[in-house]
Amino acid sequence: MADLLFFLEVLIGGLLAGVMYSLIALGFVLIYKASSVFNFAQGAMVFFAVLSFVGFMELGIPFWAALPVTVVLMIFVGMATERMVLRPLVNQSEETLLMATIGLAFVLEGMAQFLWGVEVRRLDLGIPDVPMAWLADTTGIFVSVFDVVAGVVAAIMVIALALLFSKTKVGLGLRAVADGHAAAMSIGIPLKQIWMLVWATAGIVALVAGMLWGARNGVQFALVWLALKALPVLIIGGFTSVPGVIIAGLIVGASEKLAEVYIGPYFGGGIELWSPYVLAVIFLMFRPEGLFGEKHIRRV
Amino acid sequence: MNIAATSAVEERAPVTDAAGQPILAVKNIEVIYDQVILVLRGVSLNVPKGRIIALLGGNGAGKSTTLKSISTMLASERGKVTKGSIEFDGERTDQLTPNDMVNNGMVQVMEGRMCFGHLTVEENLIAGAYTRSLSRSQMREALDQVYHYFPRLKERRSSLAGYTSGGEQQMTAIGRAMMATPKMLLLDEPSMGLAPQIVAEIFEIVRDLNQKEGVSILLAEQNTSVALKYADFGYILESGRIVMDGPAKALAENKDVKEFYLGMSSEGRESFRNRKSYRRRKRWI
Numbered sequence A: 001m002a003d004l005l006f007f008l009e010v011l012i013g014g015l016l017a018g019v020m021y022s023l024i025a026l027g028f029v030l031i032y033k034a035s036s037v038f039n040f041a042q043g044a045m046v047f048f049a050v051l052s053f054v055g056f057m058e059l060g061i062p063f064w065a066a067l068p069v070t071v072v073l074m075i076f077v078g079m080a081t082e083r084m085v086l087r088p089l090v091n092q093s094e095e096t097l098l099m100a101t102i103g104l105a106f107v108l109e110g111m112a113q114f115l116w117g118v119e120v121r122r123l124d125l126g127i128p129d130v131p132m133a134w135l136a137d138t139t140g141i142f143v144s145v146f147d148v149v150a151g152v153v154a155a156i157m158v159i160a161l162a163l164l165f166s167k168t169k170v171g172l173g174l175r176a177v178a179d180g181h182a183a184a185m186s187i188g189i190p191l192k193q194i195w196m197l198v199w200a201t202a203g204i205v206a207l208v209a210g211m212l213w214g215a216r217n218g219v220q221f222a223l224v225w226l227a228l229k230a231l232p233v234l235i236i237g238g239f240t241s242v243p244g245v246i247i248a249g250l251i252v253g254a255s256e257k258l259a260e261v262y263i264g265p266y267f268g269g270g271i272e273l274w275s276p277y278v279l280a281v282i283f284l285m286f287r288p289e290g291l292f293g294e295k296h297i298r299r300v
Numbered sequence B: 001m002n003i004a005a006t007s008a009v010e011e012r013a014p015v016t017d018a019a020g021q022p023i024l025a026v027k028n029i030e031v032i033y034d035q036v037i038l039v040l041r042g043v044s045l046n047v048p049k050g051r052i053i054a055l056l057g058g059n060g061a062g063k064s065t066t067l068k069s070i071s072t073m074l075a076s077e078r079g080k081v082t083k084g085s086i087e088f089d090g091e092r093t094d095q096l097t098p099n100d101m102v103n104n105g106m107v108q109v110m111e112g113r114m115c116f117g118h119l120t121v122e123e124n125l126i127a128g129a130y131t132r133s134l135s136r137s138q139m140r141e142a143l144d145q146v147y148h149y150f151p152r153l154k155e156r157r158s159s160l161a162g163y164t165s166g167g168e169q170q171m172t173a174i175g176r177a178m179m180a181t182p183k184m185l186l187l188d189e190p191s192m193g194l195a196p197q198i199v200a201e202i203f204e205i206v207r208d209l210n211q212k213e214g215v216s217i218l219l220a221e222q223n224t225s226v227a228l229k230y231a232d233f234g235y236i237l238e239s240g241r242i243v244m245d246g247p248a249k250a251l252a253e254n255k256d257v258k259e260f261y262l263g264m265s266s267e268g269r270e271s272f273r274n275r276k277s278y279r280r281r282k283r284w285i
Helices: A002-035 A042-058 A062-090 A094-116 A131-140 A145-167 A169-179 A180-188 A189-215 A221-237 A242-262 A275-286 B064-071 B075-076 B098-104 B121-128 B135-147 B151-155 B165-179 B195-212 B225-231 B248-253 B254-262
Strands: B021-035 B037-046 B052-054 B079-088 B105-111 B184-188 B216-221 B233-238 B241-247
Touching: A002 A042, A002 A145, A002 A221, A002 A242, A042 A062, A042 A094, A042 A189, A042 A221, A042 B021, A062 A189, A062 B165, A062 B195, A094 A221, A094 B052, A131 A189, A131 A242, A145 A169, A145 A189, A145 A242, A145 B105, A169 A180, A169 B121, A180 A189, A180 B098, A180 B105, A180 B195, A189 A221, A221 A242, A221 A275, A242 A275, B021 B064, B021 B216, B037 B052, B037 B064, B037 B079, B037 B184, B037 B216, B037 B233, B037 B241, B052 B195, B064 B075, B064 B079, B064 B105, B064 B184, B064 B216, B075 B079, B098 B135, B098 B233, B098 B248, B105 B165, B121 B135, B135 B151, B135 B165, B165 B184, B165 B195, B184 B225, B195 B216, B216 B225, B225 B248, B233 B248, B248 B254
Parallel strands: B052 B216, B052 B233, B105 B184, B184 B216
Antiparallel strands: B021 B037, B021 B079, B233 B241
């Protein structure tokens, strides 16, 4: 019985951590859907967003005012990216866009540290990172309140974005643009607006992800490398699927924690860091488009 | 006139020249790509309202470039109209974007179909109406109208466009363009890579659209015989210049056109050994 409880506790902890990965991966999916490009700058956007948020708070702006101010800032970053990076590169190859996002990552990382300094900040969202008392009392399973709140926030964002893609006109325009810039332009879909919208939305997703991760691990440069955590999630879930990254995030989170606890001892521990990548490689071998990704359509 | 006069196109007043209330007027344009590659060297053409005009020529003659200059898609390929002017519906297009052009009533159907492969046929069509704000019932109506012209698309409405045949993709592309209710369509090689039967089917529909919906059409084609069969008037483009123009019927009967573009001549095939010069005499307009 104690074994089962322990298993459940590890599993739930893992699933909730997985939701946080999904949140990071969501930003990638957004950009990938609209530009067919892996956005190397997503990690930098997370860092830039949350560092700015903390920076505004340090200037004496209260929490509830700093949030909209940062959202506006991220929308502005999205618009600037469209104007200065994407518009000059319309109809260029995906490799060119990929390189451009690497450049963008350096610019954002540099700007963030130039504006707000390089020291590690604390971010207190006022959500306690302690086990939920009633759950611990009734079942003996320890689950952090913070993890649960993060999971709920992520779930809300995911549902909103899934609806945006599948139900709205903008969502259709977005998928059309992802399929071919030139064709989308030829029927009058305004690339400018679509891209601005997508990058601004990705910026807001980055802000939310950054706040949750920053509150847990501190607001620091290492947030940039969160993007690497999203990679196995994207490979398993498929680059183009919003529901895909959620499921994949849960798989990655649960499997890495379970692997750490049950398989880890045989390797001397620490396998949590690389087990998701092993899983991703297995997926690449047998299902390269991921669980829910779009199959490549090629006419022969 | 002649026995073929039963065909609907020839019952209309014959087009002797392409002048007179043009919906599109291209005046002496020069196009340069990447600031060094000169592609069009003074191209002029007119599309009168409600007509089908063919733009003929071989590979690399500049047909697609002409269409892209007209639809203003050129900018995204690093091309630029450096001289001359283009007027659509009485308005200069220099400062307009492709989005503006669609709003003003001109849609280009690009070469190679370019359907959204990951969207269903119906989603492709719905995307075509992106510039219009339609209610659910208006959208239904617009879709039904396209399905009326392209009954095949109705059957394939829920399959991914990427998995449909080449002919169906071409129909999807034209249907998608029609969803914007354009006054004018630019068709870039609709016959490309399609079986002659399908080509005929598509051209019949294009003629239908022209006659029933009153859409003016500028058609770039390599398939000269088919294009001249359906068009009212034709221009022949060669290395970035218009070298010949005339009513479609006259062009189809012209000796040079027959020999160079239709592959036939009155004295049987001429041997190259007997030719002093391989360059054809050019006729400027």
